[in-house]
Amino acid sequence: ILNVEQSPQSLHVQEGDSTNFTCSFPSSNFYALHWYRWETAKSPEALFVMTLNGDEKKKGRISATLNTKEGYSYLYIKGSQPEDSATYLCAFANTGNQFYFGTGTSLTVIP
């Protein structure tokens, strides 16, 4: 079983603050790194799929970076809004096509 670790486990920020989370994963047998957003009572929603070392992706106020050599990815949210409150999951996909999820970072944005 591979270890995919996310930190922090939970985070409370004020509306308008910018924040970031970390996902650490094994650097060997890397194939892809996925970020998902999971709101309570809804299905996980894909944010980014990243495959190349140095990748940077952006969707609105959310962006992510990838370092496959050292095994980490950062997710950034600029100017957090209450609707950003959710659990953010990362998933490591290895060359054997298996996915390993972290335990998630629970974000609460306080109005």
Next chain:
Amino acid sequence: DTGVSQNPRHKITKRGQNVTFRCDPISEHNRLYWYRQTLGQGPEFLTYFQNEAQLEKSRLLSDRFSAERPKGSFSTLEIQRTEQGDSAMYLCASSLGQTPNEQFFGPGTRLTVL
């Protein structure tokens, strides 16, 4: 709504009974994944299909678990002789093409074994 549906949404069963869950992926998606998620944990990979072929199966999946995707469309996950430790959310996801493509998740089936 992602386009992936799962039934039932909730299942309560007694220990020792068999249960079967169904997943209907997005119609053109050739890959289908099953995950299990327990409280405080991320989704745990169970198995995946490419079309009708089951290509990977987690070592965590005991012999009591079996999954099928007979025509390469919907899939079923069966748990035989359920145990209390099987209580979890069972998630299905589908994707198109190769692994790096994003997965679209269904709403899950929550299983409670009494």
